[in-house]
Amino acid sequence: MIIEVLNTLLLSMLVVTALGIARMRSLFPVAMMTGLFSLLSASLFVLLDAVDVALTEAAVGAGIITVLFLGTFALTSAKEKTVLPRRALLGLGVVCVTGAILVYASLDMPHFGASDTPVHNHPMRERFVETSQAEVGIPNMVTAVLASYRGYDTLGEVCVIFTAGLGVVMLLGARKKAAR
Amino acid sequence: MFAVAMFAVLVTMLLLLVRALVGPSVYDRILAINIFGTKTVLFIAVLGFLSGRPEFLDIALVYALINFIGTVAVLKFMEYGDLGWESASDREGDV
Numbered sequence: 001m002i003i004e005v006l007n008t009l010l011l012s013m014l015v016v017t018a019l020g021i022a023r024m025r026s027l028f029p030v031a032m033m034t035g036l037f038s039l040l041s042a043s044l045f046v047l048l049d050a051v052d053v054a055l056t057e058a059a060v061g062a063g064i065i066t067v068l069f070l071g072t073f074a075l076t077s078a079k080e081k082t083v084l085p086r087r088a089l090l091g092l093g094v095v096c097v098t099g100a101i102l103v104y105a106s107l108d109m110p111h112f113g114a115s116d117t118p119v120h121n122h123p124m125r126e127r128f129v130e131t132s133q134a135e136v137g138i139p140n141m142v143t144a145v146l147a148s149y150r151g152y153d154t155l156g157e158v159c160v161i162f163t164a165g166l167g168v169v170m171l172l173g174a175r176k177k178a179a180r
Numbered sequence: 181m182f183a184v185a186m187f188a189v190l191v192t193m194l195l196l197l198v199r200a201l202v203g204p205s206v207y208d209r210i211l212a213i214n215i216f217g218t219k220t221v222l223f224i225a226v227l228g229f230l231s232g233r234p235e236f237l238d239i240a241l242v243y244a245l246i247n248f249i250g251t252v253a254v255l256k257f258m259e260y261g262d263l264g265w266e267s268a269s270d271r272e273g274d275v
Binding site for chain 1: 206213223257
């Protein structure tokens with residue numbers, strides 16, 4: 001019972017925060033409120049037992065994204081340009097359609113805690129559950145699969161992200177040199 | 181008992197959310213969001229004991245560290261107008 005109450009309260013706080021962000025016109029508080037938003041969603045993820053997702057959400061959403069936003073404000077401006085009402089309506093339409101598509105897509109997902117999903121029926125599941133402890137020795141099975149069994153995949157992802165970061169640094173660095 | 185503690189944490193979260201949304205000055209918002217991060221740490225800790233699995237306490241500790249980094253970045257931005265790299269201002273960097 002208590003978990004349902006917590007879920008409802010956290011979700012309504014998320015909605016209130018999102019509405020508040022949408023109403024703000026100065027971008028500096030918006031950057032901080034997005035940090036609050038991701039702290040709230042991280043709490044929700046912990047409530048749903050997805051602790052690793054929650055950790056990523058808090059580190060990226062509340063930590064890195066806030067710092068990145070602030071760095072962007074230092075390079076550009078922290079004020080939102082005024083938008084024509086016609087374009088605001090268009091944006092509202094696009095957001096509503098995207099949200100409707102996402103809600104429609106979520107209807108296909110298995111219910112929370114359902115037992116007849118591919119996660120539970122896949123033939124590799126038994127092997128990971130039985131042997132990951134002996135082969136890898138990481139208590140958390142998700143971490144064992146992510147960091148060991150599909151380690152090459154993760155290495156590739158890290159390479160892609162590193163290259164993207166390198167590109168951004170080179171672009172910004174060139175701009176800084178020209179200013180001097 | 182843990183349910184009462186959870187209730188108290190949630191009430192504080194609501195009050196802080198109101199302050200962060202209404203907060204007339206930027207500093208109200210900074211303080212509200214900083215304390216909200218602390219409330220998240222408490223939330224995870226109390227939730228761990230409420231559900232009988234306090235193993236996730238170290239995650240709460242990581243949250244406390246992340247929260248600190250975010251607050252320092254925000255305050256540096258308030259003070260210098262940037263994140264303190266040297267080419268952006270004539271002032272010496274502080275690190």
